[in-house]
Structures are given as structure tokens and as C-alpha cells.
Amino acid sequence: MxxxxxxxxxxxxxxxxxxxxxxxxxxxxxxxxxxxxxxxxxxxxxxxxxxxxxKAVRSSAFEDVQYTINQVTGSKKDGTILVRFTYRNLNDQPRKILQCEKAVIVDTQGNQHQTNQVYLSPNGGKILANDVLTKIPYQGAMVFKKSTAYFPVIKALLVYAYPLDNLTSPKPVVFENIPVIWE
Incomplete structure (x- = not known):
């Protein structure tokens, strides 16, 4: 055992x-x-x-450059609105300079919000991008600060871009009825 x-x-x-x-x-x-x-x-x-x-929310073209709004988010905490977009040179030749001066939002009540914070290149060149190659999408962003109204839709977004000659005044590229995601 x-x-x-x-x-x-x-x-x-x-x-x-x-x-x-x-x-x-x-x-x-x-x-x-x-x-x-x-x-x-x-x-x-x-x-x-x-x-x-x-994924494009809205898209518009100006002088062989396709601008596409991808996402618009607003922060309820500090009232900023961030517009993310891409741009693409549709021409067969590289574009030497692409420049945007400012952007304006018109909300549903007709109030205008303007910014000079238009970022076309990530290397610190805010409103200017050099040597934009063909058919390649580039990322950009616009920041609108201290918005007091929390509107669900932007009635119009105007981005003022310079023509190819870079000598005449900037022309607006218009986007309409853009939804805003508030966080």
C-alpha cells in the first residue's frame, strides 16, 4: 500500500x-x-x-488643383474648428508654387469667421507649398479659433488661392454645406 x-x-x-x-x-x-x-x-x-x-466630404477645383475637404471637427472646449483637406495637382507639369492667403467660414446664421492659419506644407511653410508634383495628394489643414457658435453645418467655406501667375489677387475656392463634427 x-x-x-x-x-x-x-x-x-x-x-x-x-x-x-x-x-x-x-x-x-x-x-x-x-x-x-x-x-x-x-x-x-x-x-x-x-x-x-x-473619403471626400466636399471637393472643388481651381486652376488644375483639386481641393478636397476630408473632415471638419470642432472642439466645444476651446471653440476651434479644424478643417482637414487634401490637394492634388491635376496638371501634367509640377506646379512651382501653390499659395493660399486666407480662409473664411460662413455659418448657418450668416456669421463670418476668418483665419490666416492655412497649412499647405508640414515643414512650417504655412500658406505656401513649393514644387507640387502631379497626381500626388498632399495634406493640408485650416484652423479657425474661438468660434462662439456651435453650428452643425458650414454653409460656405472660401479658401483664397493665388492663380498660377502669383501676381493677381487671390480667387476664392468655394465649398458649400460641409458637416461639422463637434467633440
């Missing part, structure tokens, strides 16, 4: 030790899977943002 109990205890001890060694491997696998899940989640968020940028 002692022999049977000893063999049973020995078998249980071996299975217990075997489970402990497998547990370390299982924990390592779980950690690797969690890292993989984090990386895949980061990639999914990147592609979601990319899809949102490629």
Missing part, C-alpha cells in the same frame, strides 16, 4: 512540475501575442485614419 501511495505521490509531483515548466512558456506566448495584438491595433488605427483622409 505504501508503494502505491508513494508512486501516486511521485506521479502527482511530476505532473505538478511539468505544469510549472509549461506555464512559463505559456506566459511567454501570451506576452508575444499581446505585443502582436498591440502592433496590429496600431496598424488598424493607421489604416482607419488613412481611409478617413481619402
Amino acid at each position: 505504501k508503494m502505491k501511495i508513494t508512486l501516486l505521490m511521485l506521479a502527482l509531483a511530476q505532473s505538478y512540475c511539468a505544469q510549472l515548466s509549461d506555464c512559463g512558456e505559456a506566459i511567454e506566448k501570451i506576452d508575444n501575442h499581446q505585443l502582436e495584438i498591440k502592433e496590429l491595433s496600431r496598424q488598424v488605427n493607421y489604416y482607419k485614419n488613412l481611409l478617413n483622409l481619402s
Whole structure:
């Protein structure tokens, strides 16, 4: 009887030790899977943002440049409105200079909100982009500060862009009825 109990205890001890060694491997696998899940989640968020940028809310063209409004978000906290857009040179030749002077929002009540914060290039050149290649979309943004009204739709957005000669006064590129997402 002692022999049977000893063999049973020995078998249980071996299975217990075997489970402990497998547990370390299982924990390592779980950690690797969690890292993989984090990386895949980061990639999914990147592609979601990319899809949102490629989805046009409104679009307009001026002198072989296609302007596309992708998203308009407003912050209820500080009253700023951020307009994200892309622009693309439709001409066969690269454009030396693309310049926008200002932008104006007209809300549903007819109030105008103006900004000079039109960003065409990410390298600090606010209103100016040099050497715009053909058929390549570039990102841009406009920031309107301290809006007191929380309107759901922008009736008109006018972006003042300079013509190719860059000598005459800027002409408005008009977008109408743009939805605003307030956060």
C-alpha cells in the first residue's frame, strides 16, 4: 500500500512540475501575442485614419488643383474648428508654387469667421507649398479659433488661392454645406 501511495505521490509531483515548466512558456506566448495584438491595433488605427483622409466630404477645383475637404471637427472646449483637406495637382507639369492667403467660414446664421492659419506644407511653410508634383495628394489643414457658435453645418467655406501667375489677387475656392463634427 505504501508503494502505491508513494508512486501516486511521485506521479502527482511530476505532473505538478511539468505544469510549472509549461506555464512559463505559456506566459511567454501570451506576452508575444499581446505585443502582436498591440502592433496590429496600431496598424488598424493607421489604416482607419488613412481611409478617413481619402473619403471626400466636399471637393472643388481651381486652376488644375483639386481641393478636397476630408473632415471638419470642432472642439466645444476651446471653440476651434479644424478643417482637414487634401490637394492634388491635376496638371501634367509640377506646379512651382501653390499659395493660399486666407480662409473664411460662413455659418448657418450668416456669421463670418476668418483665419490666416492655412497649412499647405508640414515643414512650417504655412500658406505656401513649393514644387507640387502631379497626381500626388498632399495634406493640408485650416484652423479657425474661438468660434462662439456651435453650428452643425458650414454653409460656405472660401479658401483664397493665388492663380498660377502669383501676381493677381487671390480667387476664392468655394465649398458649400460641409458637416461639422463637434467633440
